[in-house]
Amino acid sequence: MITKHILTQEFPEFEGKINTLKTENTHFKKLFHDFDELEHEIFRVESDSEPASDEALHELRVKRVHLKDEIYQFLVAH
Secondary structure (H helix, E strand, O other): OOOOOOHHHHOHHHHHHHHHHHHHOHHHHHHHHHHHHHHHHHHHHHOOOOOOOHHHHHHHHHHHHHHHHHHHHHHHHO
16 A cells, blocks of 8 residues: 655644745755655656666665654654
8 A cells, every 4th residue: 555654744743843844944845845745756756657776775765764854753853
């Protein structure tokens, strides 16, 4: 089953903070945008809208994990 990873669903305890930071903090806004773009790209590959090798999909997923970790660290620190 293909699912989208939405930050407010991934980190429901930070939903309010996410909504505030993405409008008030330039760095977080970029992280949020990068995550959203990467998530759309992964979704397109997983749904066969955009063909890619298994290796390429794996690399995208690894990037998503690292970016998600960076976002979590940012949320905890601020």
